[in-house]
Amino acid sequence: MTSLANSMRNGPDERGHFGIFGGRYVAETLMPLILDLEQAYEAAKADPEFAAEIAHLNKHYTGRPSPLYFAERLTEHLGGAKIYFKRDELNHTGSHKINNCLGQILLAKRMGKTRIIAETGAGQHGVATATVCARFGLPCVVYMGATDVERQKPNVFRMKLLGAEIVPVTAGAGTLKDAMNEALRDWVTNVDDTYYLIGTAAGPHPYPEMVRDFQSVIGAETREQMLEAEGRLPDALVAAVGGGSNAIGLFHPFLDDDGVKIYGVEAGGRGLEGEEHCASLTAGKPGVLHGNRTYLLQDDDGQILEGHSISAGLDYPGIGPEHSWLKEIGRVNYVPIMDDEALEAFQLLTKVEGIIPALEPAHALAHVMKLAPTMSKDQIIVMNLCGRGDKDVFTVGNMLGFDL
Amino acid sequence: MTETRIDRRFKACADQERPALVTFITAGDPDLETSQAILNALPAAGADVIELGMPFSDPMAEGIPIQLATQRALAAGQTMEKTFQMVRRFREQDQDTPIILMGYYNPIYVRDPKKFVVDAREAGVDGLIVVDIPPEADDELCIPAVEAGVNFIRLATPTTDEKRLPAVLANTSGFVYYVSVTGITGSSNLNATDVSAAVARIKSHTDLPVAVGFGVKTADDAAAIGKNADGVVVGSVLVNAIRDSLDDAGKATDNTVAAVTDLVASLAGGVARARGA
Numbered sequence: 001m002t003s004l005a006n007s008m009r010n011g012p013d014e015r016g017h018f019g020i021f022g023g024r025y026v027a028e029t030l031m032p033l034i035l036d037l038e039q040a041y042e043a044a045k046a047d048p049e050f051a052a053e054i055a056h057l058n059k060h061y062t063g064r065p066s067p068l069y070f071a072e073r074l075t076e077h078l079g080g081a082k083i084y085f086k087r088d089e090l091n092h093t094g095s096h097k098i099n100n101c102l103g104q105i106l107l108a109k110r111m112g113k114t115r116i117i118a119e120t121g122a123g124q125h126g127v128a129t130a131t132v133c134a135r136f137g138l139p140c141v142v143y144m145g146a147t148d149v150e151r152q153k154p155n156v157f158r159m160k161l162l163g164a165e166i167v168p169v170t171a172g173a174g175t176l177k178d179a180m181n182e183a184l185r186d187w188v189t190n191v192d193d194t195y196y197l198i199g200t201a202a203g204p205h206p207y208p209e210m211v212r213d214f215q216s217v218i219g220a221e222t223r224e225q226m227l228e229a230e231g232r233l234p235d236a237l238v239a240a241v242g243g244g245s246n247a248i249g250l251f252h253p254f255l256d257d258d259g260v261k262i263y264g265v266e267a268g269g270r271g272l273e274g275e276e277h278c279a280s281l282t283a284g285k286p287g288v289l290h291g292n293r294t295y296l297l298q299d300d301d302g303q304i305l306e307g308h309s310i311s312a313g314l315d316y317p318g319i320g321p322e323h324s325w326l327k328e329i330g331r332v333n334y335v336p337i338m339d340d341e342a343l344e345a346f347q348l349l350t351k352v353e354g355i356i357p358a359l360e361p362a363h364a365l366a367h368v369m370k371l372a373p374t375m376s377k378d379q380i381i382v383m384n385l386c387g388r389g390d391k392d393v394f395t396v397g398n399m400l401g402f403d404l
Numbered sequence: 405m406t407e408t409r410i411d412r413r414f415k416a417c418a419d420q421e422r423p424a425l426v427t428f429i430t431a432g433d434p435d436l437e438t439s440q441a442i443l444n445a446l447p448a449a450g451a452d453v454i455e456l457g458m459p460f461s462d463p464m465a466e467g468i469p470i471q472l473a474t475q476r477a478l479a480a481g482q483t484m485e486k487t488f489q490m491v492r493r494f495r496e497q498d499q500d501t502p503i504i505l506m507g508y509y510n511p512i513y514v515r516d517p518k519k520f521v522v523d524a525r526e527a528g529v530d531g532l533i534v535v536d537i538p539p540e541a542d543d544e545l546c547i548p549a550v551e552a553g554v555n556f557i558r559l560a561t562p563t564t565d566e567k568r569l570p571a572v573l574a575n576t577s578g579f580v581y582y583v584s585v586t587g588i589t590g591s592s593n594l595n596a597t598d599v600s601a602a603v604a605r606i607k608s609h610t611d612l613p614v615a616v617g618f619g620v621k622t623a624d625d626a627a628a629i630g631k632n633a634d635g636v637v638v639g640s641v642l643v644n645a646i647r648d649s650l651d652d653a654g655k656a657t658d659n660t661v662a663a664v665t666d667l668v669a670s671l672a673g674g675v676a677r678a679r680g681a
Contacts, residue, residue, distance in 0.1 A: 025536045027464070027465045033563065172462070185465070290462075291536070301511060304510070
C-alpha cells in the first residue's frame, strides 16, 4: 500500500482492492469475463481515441459541461457559506447516470458485445442505459425489482419507449439488490454476447474503478469551474451516496486537496435505530456481496437486510468499496439524513431557487442546510445536484397528502 | 492433506465401478426438524456424498428452485449455528458419509473464516464449496480450510479455459465440481456429449475425481452423465420434491421425507447402471 501513501487517488491495486475493500468475489463462470473486461478497459484507457469519443458524446449528446451554479437566494436564506450546485440534473436523461452509461457502452462496442443488461432501482440508471442502447442500436434488458416497477411507473414506461425489455424481479423484497442478483444470473447464463452495464461504483473489479473514472468528469469540471468563478478550491463538497457513483465522481479529483472537507450523505430513512434506513456506512459492517467487499446492512448471521429510503435511488444495502475505504481512512465524513429532512430540503430548493431536485440530492441538500449556517460567509460549499425531481413528484405528492 | 472421508468415498464408488451420487439439500428447508430427518435418511436412500446448502439471502448463482428453498429455510429461522448442529446430529449416526457445506462467502466472512473452518471441522464437515470466492482469493478461505483439514472443492465451468484451469485446480482437493452449463442451478440444457469432453479435459490436468452438476434431473440424466464422470450432483429436483410435498400453508407433511428419499433411490438406480453396457 506504499503507493497510496502519497496520494489517495491511486486506488485500486492490481487486484481491485481499496485497502481491504473491493476485490473480485464472483462465481467461476464470470471470472474469465471479468478479467476480459479489465483488459479491455485498460486498453481503452490507454487509447486517446476512446477518450475523444467520450468527450464528443459528453458535449454533444449529454450537454456537458454541466453548469456550476451559484445559488444566491439559498445562500442568503441559510445565512452562511456560499452554496454552489454542480448541475448534473441538466444532463440528457436527467441525472449523472448518463456519464457512466456512455463510457460503458463504448467499451461494450469495442469488446464486440451485442446485448446489454442492467439493473435499476429508481429507474434512472435503467433509463440512461436504455437511452444509450437506443443511441447505439443494441438490444437492452433491464432487471428491476417488482416493487420498484410498481412505484416507478413513469420510468418503466420511458424505458419501454426507448425499446428496452423490462424484467420485473419478484425474488426477495423485489428491490435493487434483487434486481442485481437477477442481472448476475442473466450474465452467468449469456456469457458470450452479453455486457453487464452496472449503474454504480460497486460490483467486482474493475467496475468500481471504471464507473468512478467515467463519473469523475463531474469533479474535474467542478474544479476548473470553481477556479474560474472564485479563483480557489471550495471548502466543502457534499453529495448523496446510495451506491455512491455521483459522489465518487465529484470527490475523486479533490481527494488530495487537504483544505477541502468532504461529506457523503446516506439515506437515514425513518431513523438508524431500526432497520428502516440505507445507511450502510454509518450503521452497517464489512461483508461481501455482489462481487466486492464493502460495508453492508446485514444481520449477525451475515444475511443481507433490505434497506428503506423515501428515495428509491438510495435504497441499496451496500455502498461502493472506495467509499468504505474513504470512511475507514477518515478522508470523507459520511452522515445520515432522514426521510423527512430530505422532504423538507426538496421543498425548500423548489421554492427558493426554482429547481425541483430528485430525492437523492435532496438528501445532500438537507446536509448543506445544516452545514452552511455553521460556516462563514467567505467559505464555499459545492453540492452535486445529481438528478432532477420530475420522477419524484408523485412520491412527494403522496407524502405531503396531495392528491395527484 | 491426509485421506479424508471424501477421498475414501470416491474411491469406494470407483471400486464398485460406478459414479458417486452427490445430493444437495438446503439446511433448514422447509424447517429444521424435517430437514434433519431428510439429511439423516439420505445415505440409506442411496446418497454417497451430501451437499448441505448454507442458506444466504442473496443466492446469485441459484435458479428458482434453490432460491425458494433458501427462502423457506431462512423464513423458518435457519442460522449457521443450526446448520452446524444438523451436521453434529448426523454424525451421531453416520461416520462415513461425507458432508460438504455449500453456499456464499458473506455468512462465513462475518463469522471470521479461520474460526468458521475450525467450527465446521469440529461439527463433522468434510468439505466446502463457496460459489463467490475465486482462486485469486485463496488466502482468505481456501488455505485456512485445507489447514483445518477441510477439503476445498472448486467449481470449474465451461468458461474455465486451459490457461485458467491450473489456477482453479491448484488448491482444490476432494474432487472437482464441473458446472455443466453456463448458467444457474437447475438449468435445462444439459448436453451429455459436451460434458463428457469437458470431464476428459479436466481429467487431463488432475488425478482428482470430477463430479458434474447443474441440470441433472432424472435417473437417465444421472446414468448418462455418470458414464464418464466420477460423481453426479443433483440438487434442484430434490428441493422441488420438498416444495411439492408441502401443504397449502407451506408446512412439511408426512410425505416430505419420503418425497426426497424416493427420488434419491431412483437417482441411485441411475448411477448404478451408468457404467453398464
